[in-house]
Amino acid sequence: MLDRATCQYARLARDARFDGQFFTAVRTTGIYCRPVCPATPPQEDNVDYYASAVEAAKAGYRPCLRCRPDSAPGSPAWKGTDTTLERALRLINEGALQHASLEQLCTRLGIGDRHLRALFQRRFGVSPKHYALYQQCLFAKQLLHQTHLPVTTIAYASGFRSLRRFNDCFRTHMGLAPSQLRRQAGTTAGGLTLHLAYRPPYAWSVMQRFLAKRRIDGLEWIDENSYGRTFAWQHTKGCFTAIHDPRRHGFKVTLELDDLSVMKPVVTNIRRVLDLDADTRAIEAHLATAIPGLPLIEGLRLPGTWCLFEAGIRAILGQQVSVDAAKRQSQVLVDRLGDTLAEACGGLRRTFPAPDTIAASDLAFLSMPGARREALRRFAAWYRENPASHDTAHWQMLKGIGPWTVDYARLRGTSHPDIWLAGDLGVKQALSALGEDDIRLDPQVASPWRSYLTLQLWNR
Numbered sequence: 001m002l003d004r005a006t007c008q009y010a011r012l013a014r015d016a017r018f019d020g021q022f023f024t025a026v027r028t029t030g031i032y033c034r035p036v037c038p039a040t041p042p043q044e045d046n047v048d049y050y051a052s053a054v055e056a057a058k059a060g061y062r063p064c065l066r067c068r069p070d071s072a073p074g075s076p077a078w079k080g081t082d083t084t085l086e087r088a089l090r091l092i093n094e095g096a097l098q099h100a101s102l103e104q105l106c107t108r109l110g111i112g113d114r115h116l117r118a119l120f121q122r123r124f125g126v127s128p129k130h131y132a133l134y135q136q137c138l139f140a141k142q143l144l145h146q147t148h149l150p151v152t153t154i155a156y157a158s159g160f161r162s163l164r165r166f167n168d169c170f171r172t173h174m175g176l177a178p179s180q181l182r183r184q185a186g187t188t189a190g191g192l193t194l195h196l197a198y199r200p201p202y203a204w205s206v207m208q209r210f211l212a213k214r215r216i217d218g219l220e221w222i223d224e225n226s227y228g229r230t231f232a233w234q235h236t237k238g239c240f241t242a243i244h245d246p247r248r249h250g251f252k253v254t255l256e257l258d259d260l261s262v263m264k265p266v267v268t269n270i271r272r273v274l275d276l277d278a279d280t281r282a283i284e285a286h287l288a289t290a291i292p293g294l295p296l297i298e299g300l301r302l303p304g305t306w307c308l309f310e311a312g313i314r315a316i317l318g319q320q321v322s323v324d325a326a327k328r329q330s331q332v333l334v335d336r337l338g339d340t341l342a343e344a345c346g347g348l349r350r351t352f353p354a355p356d357t358i359a360a361s362d363l364a365f366l367s368m369p370g371a372r373r374e375a376l377r378r379f380a381a382w383y384r385e386n387p388a389s390h391d392t393a394h395w396q397m398l399k400g401i402g403p404w405t406v407d408y409a410r411l412r413g414t415s416h417p418d419i420w421l422a423g424d425l426g427v428k429q430a431l432s433a434l435g436e437d438d439i440r441l442d443p444q445v446a447s448p449w450r451s452y453l454t455l456q457l458w459n460r
Helices: 004-013 053-058 083-093 102-109 113-123 128-146 151-157 163-174 178-185 204-213 260-273 280-290 308-317 323-337 355-360 370-385 403-413 425-434 450-458
Strands: 023-026 031-033 047-050 193-197 220-222 226-233 236-245 250-257
Touching (some): 004 047, 023 053, 047 053, 083 102, 083 113, 102 113, 113 128, 128 151, 128 163, 128 178, 128 260, 151 163, 151 178, 204 226, 226 260, 250 260, 280 450, 308 403, 425 450
Antiparallel strands (some): 023 031, 193 250, 236 250
8 A cells, every 4th residue: 555645645636647556535425536536636634545446445435426436447566465365356357256156266276265265354354255246346337337238237247147136236335226326427438338447658559569560360450549359258259449548548448248247357358458457657666676777668568368378379389480470370270260250340250269179170271390280289188178277387298388488378368467588589689789788687676577577678
């Protein structure tokens, strides 16, 4: 949590760089706000500060209808300090407690439910189930504000299985019925269009160039101001297009889904792919202190791929070849094995091939050594047997997969913040160009943000 003086400065200045890092709760109104709230700032004596929306809600405050705390960027200040908590939050955001019990979640985490409850109580002051329900309500609030979807559809899209349960939970956590909130807030967009915010700055031109250079036609589309792609998530398929809106510090995202019940985890993953929750101001301050003299690009983000499996396949295709060569092979793979979405996102599109599809193919259409084709098939077969696994520890047991492949896949497939690609040719060339006399670079001191250091070097 930031100190009180910093929070006071940020809210009075309405500094968007602090958006999502803390929330301002006003005792006289019982409402909590983002630092960028357009309302008249309250007197400091009437203000409390909280590190998360969940903590503000637990203290009895309701979210503001003007600044909409549900739309704030995430605040991952805790990230890396407790990997078990980090993994638990990721699984909950993917809907783990919507479709399974707390005991089943604990089994996936390899810990007891008492330990998990203690982690959440220490970090947020609430139980895991309470945290999950509040996140569902915040997402529902965002849909009520930003779409014209019926309330029943919003309940389903937010992970609730009955309208009655949704109404009761929403009223408990938000202090209003969903229908009342919609009448007061109005709607600002039609269909499945959402505004996803970030904390500025955001180096969109760098992100755009990186993604454009690796774009797979039919799977992805990109222009000067937008990026879109198809995806598969659990049992459903869809696509999104994200249009950069620098004036509002965010992206206008249009979304198409076969099944709205997975909308919340899909939107969470879009945020990860575009790295919208990174605090680049803090990351770059750390890198500048750890490695004095290193030229830094302001607002640099990690360009994600949709899932770890896709990142692994693209990493194997990129072994010991140029970016352009890897892109060509990826294009052929998608053209031959990807499923067709005939009417999605305004044109003929394809999804990335599934593990069982790649494992069942001889991949003879790929122009590469036979050993690499077999590595692709072994990897796909392993993933077919372990579809929900994010554990890359076993990958190197598969012949043809080494440390670079695993690390590259983790950097782009999970957006892990602390990956250092020491053996990468681009990193080596950047270090050589910097020169030892100009800068002494010890990547260890850049932890826990070595992924961003890697990306800084790639863009030198």
